[in-house]
Amino acid sequence: MRAPSMDTSTNGSSHANGAAFEEGKHKDLELNSIPSAHLINDIVQSFGWQGMNVTVKDRLTKQPLSILSDANGLVKAGELIAIMGPSGSGKTTLLNTLSHRAAAAGATTRGDILTNGQPIEWQHLRHLSAYVEQEDALIGSLTVRETMDFAARLALAPSITKKDRLARVDDLLSSFGMVGQAHTIVGTPIKKGLSGGQKKRLGVASRLVTDPKILFLDEPTSGLDSALSYEVINYIKAIGKKNNLVIIASIHQPSTTTFELFDRLCLLSKGKTCYFGPPMAARQYFNALGYQMPLEINPAEYLLDLINTEIVREGDDVKARIEHIHEAWDNSPDAHAIKNDLEMVVSHSKTDKAGPDIIKMKFPHQNAFIVPLVLLHRAWIKSYRDVVAYGIRVVMYLGLAILMGTVFLRLSTSQTDIQPFINAIFFGSSFMSFMAIAYVPAFLEDRATFVKERANGLCGPFAFTIANFLIGLPYLFFIAILFSVVEYFLSNFRPTFSAFMMWVMWLFLDLVAAESLIVLVSSIFPVFVVSLAVAAFANGLWMCVDGFLVPMATLNVFWKYVFHYIDYQAYVFQGMLVNEFESRVFDCAGNAHTGYQCMYPSDLAPIGKIRGTAILEAFNYHTGLESEWVGIMVGIILGYRVLGYLVLVIKKT
Numbered sequence: 001m002r003a004p005s006m007d008t009s010t011n012g013s014s015h016a017n018g019a020a021f022e023e024g025k026h027k028d029l030e031l032n033s034i035p036s037a038h039l040i041n042d043i044v045q046s047f048g049w050q051g052m053n054v055t056v057k058d059r060l061t062k063q064p065l066s067i068l069s070d071a072n073g074l075v076k077a078g079e080l081i082a083i084m085g086p087s088g089s090g091k092t093t094l095l096n097t098l099s100h101r102a103a104a105a106g107a108t109t110r111g112d113i114l115t116n117g118q119p120i121e122w123q124h125l126r127h128l129s130a131y132v133e134q135e136d137a138l139i140g141s142l143t144v145r146e147t148m149d150f151a152a153r154l155a156l157a158p159s160i161t162k163k164d165r166l167a168r169v170d171d172l173l174s175s176f177g178m179v180g181q182a183h184t185i186v187g188t189p190i191k192k193g194l195s196g197g198q199k200k201r202l203g204v205a206s207r208l209v210t211d212p213k214i215l216f217l218d219e220p221t222s223g224l225d226s227a228l229s230y231e232v233i234n235y236i237k238a239i240g241k242k243n244n245l246v247i248i249a250s251i252h253q254p255s256t257t258t259f260e261l262f263d264r265l266c267l268l269s270k271g272k273t274c275y276f277g278p279p280m281a282a283r284q285y286f287n288a289l290g291y292q293m294p295l296e297i298n299p300a301e302y303l304l305d306l307i308n309t310e311i312v313r314e315g316d317d318v319k320a321r322i323e324h325i326h327e328a329w330d331n332s333p334d335a336h337a338i339k340n341d342l343e344m345v346v347s348h349s350k351t352d353k354a355g356p357d358i359i360k361m362k363f364p365h366q367n368a369f370i371v372p373l374v375l376l377h378r379a380w381i382k383s384y385r386d387v388v389a390y391g392i393r394v395v396m397y398l399g400l401a402i403l404m405g406t407v408f409l410r411l412s413t414s415q416t417d418i419q420p421f422i423n424a425i426f427f428g429s430s431f432m433s434f435m436a437i438a439y440v441p442a443f444l445e446d447r448a449t450f451v452k453e454r455a456n457g458l459c460g461p462f463a464f465t466i467a468n469f470l471i472g473l474p475y476l477f478f479i480a481i482l483f484s485v486v487e488y489f490l491s492n493f494r495p496t497f498s499a500f501m502m503w504v505m506w507l508f509l510d511l512v513a514a515e516s517l518i519v520l521v522s523s524i525f526p527v528f529v530v531s532l533a534v535a536a537f538a539n540g541l542w543m544c545v546d547g548f549l550v551p552m553a554t555l556n557v558f559w560k561y562v563f564h565y566i567d568y569q570a571y572v573f574q575g576m577l578v579n580e581f582e583s584r585v586f587d588c589a590g591n592a593h594t595g596y597q598c599m600y601p602s603d604l605a606p607i608g609k610i611r612g613t614a615i616l617e618a619f620n621y622h623t624g625l626e627s628e629w630v631g632i633m634v635g636i637i638l639g640y641r642v643l644g645y646l647v648l649v650i651k652k653t
């Protein structure tokens with residue numbers, strides 16, 4: 001069977017794009033004839049669930065609350081099933097339970113999940129299935145083909161050659177009618193890419209690259225109009241039929257034509273089954289119960305209205321009606337037939353084999369060293385294509401360098417410029433660090449992708465942490481150089497190459513530490529406004545205790561001993577101060593005749609000079625400790641990264 005080809009236009013919104021559409025359609029239909037042998041499911045012949053119950057601790061009463069009760073179901077290979085119900089009816093709970101994900105926060109789950117009539121371990125189910133989230137985890141700056149290829153590289157065992165991998169990618173692109181968009185980017189807030197429907201198709205296609213035999217889809221049509229919803233489900237159905245896959249999708253309110261595409265309907269209300277069977281037979285079933293479904297109405301709309309607890313019309317006893325529907329289903333011959341079918345597949349699995357023995361199957365593992373490299377490669381492409389990630393920050397830092405360089409313009413070695421030099425060092429280092437908060441949105445986006453990929457078993461926190469850390473280094477080094485080239489010379493800091501390079505090093509360490517802090521804070525609080533506020537607060541704190549605003553001798557002991565010594569900005573400030581003043585000499589006011597007035601006493605006072613070290617002494621800073629301070633900086637950076645990693649390990653959503 002061939003997958004149908006729908007829209008191949010960029011906006012993807014209509015069936016009526018004339019000649020271009022027709023041409024694209026034929027092209028895709030031709031390509032669809034390429035056999036996708038790797039996708040064909042000859043492992044899972046049936047997927048069932050028996051007596052599934054989910055209980056949570058009620059948020060209000062703190063008592064056990066059942067959010068899914070005694071759900072039973074059986075889906076055969078090649079079938080597409082819709083889990084439908086009003087909002088809060090338990091669709092996501094059931095889908096998550098079936099895919100061995102956390103059903104709900106703190107939920108207790110009971111029941112059996114059966115493949116070919118045998119209970120399946122979660123590790124096996126992970127290998128045999130894929131889960132497509134409602135919110136896609138696509139990276140906007142990658143092209144369609146890159147998205148598919150990176151998904152394949154993350155998931156497929158290294159034994160699969162590049163040629164085979166790309167063949168799979170191209171095969172899936174043609175199956176989903178996306179050959180025409182292969183080199184189009186997914187789309188960023190700044191650069192438009194795919195339409196909503198194409199993004200959904202890509203989301204599904206990128207999960208199919210691992211050859212899952214069971215596909216879970218969480219509201220694959222959310223945010224799409226009815227024409228695009230139909231198109232997306234039609235593609236999914238065609239792929240499923242062609243490759244004999246088990247596909248389970250939660251769906252909110254499909255149009256009549258989309259509703260009819262499903263092979264089975266699981267209708268839920270308040271966590272209980274109202275109907276399970278062919279969608280087309282639902283009319284007859286509910287008519288027999290006394291709920292006459294008008295012929296001209298969208299059946300999905302009618303059914304959802306019928307079982308929606310939130311819609312209360314005058315004189316309408318919703319509670320009684322839903323109780324009646326639940327009870328009628330529990331006692332119906334159809335419900336008993338499903339239970340019997342489940343018992344039959346279970347007993348068959350014990351006698352004659354109803355498919356390969358999944359328990360004994362060995363699945364190839366991804367090489368642990370390859371994952372960070374693939375993530376690094378992907379992050380690299382994203383970093384230079386997506387201006388939000390680093391581009392905006394580069395421009396911002398350049399602007400800051402010009403601002404500072406022109407405010408602290410060509411400072412001299414007169415003693416009146418000593419304080420402006422100190423201020424420029426404090427402001428430059430602390431403000432550069434502060435502005436790392438501009439990294440929060442980009443990190444949160446990467447984290448969201450990571451969370452979804454981890455849930456699909458594609459990568460772990462270690463690989464993500466390594467890739468995230470390494471990808472930032474060249475950019476931060478570039479920013480440090482760019483800022484310094486402008487600011488250092490405009491402000492007239494100590495004009496030697498070695499002093500310049502030391503300055504660059506301190507700034508680089510400052511930026512790396514600031515970015516590591518952002519990663520830690522945003523991992524703990526993955527909400528934009530919260531992590532922005534916390535990171536800004538932390539930076540304010542580091543500025544207050546770094547030794548510039550209040551000298552160490554007068555800073556109270558709490559701030560000094562609890563925070564100052566772990567304040568990376570303090571080491572940057574003192575490192576830059578030592579770099580600037582350790583071998584510079586400044587001029588006092590006055591002259592040899594009238595006498596000199598020196599702001600800092602030093603051994604050069606008789607000749608009207610101030611030795612730079614006298615300024616350092618006023619701050620109680622000593623020279624020759626730089627390597628120790630660099631070591632502490634590296635320790636702080638690693639500390640932030642390790643803590644960030646641990647947070648990612650613990651916090652899974």
Ligand SMILES: Nc1ncnc2c1ncn2[C@@H]1O[C@H](COP(=O)(O)OP(=O)(O)OP(=O)(O)O)[C@@H](O)[C@H]1O
Pocket residue numbers: 056057058059060065067085086087088089090091092093094104105
């Ligand atoms: N701790 C809890 N306390 C009380 N109710 C809870 C708790 N956890 C989950 N629920 C309820 O369980 C029900 C099932 O939620 P679920 O997300 O599965 O519904 P859904 O059908 O997917 O809804 P939607 O279409 O809105 O996504 C909801 O009514 C939800 O409020």
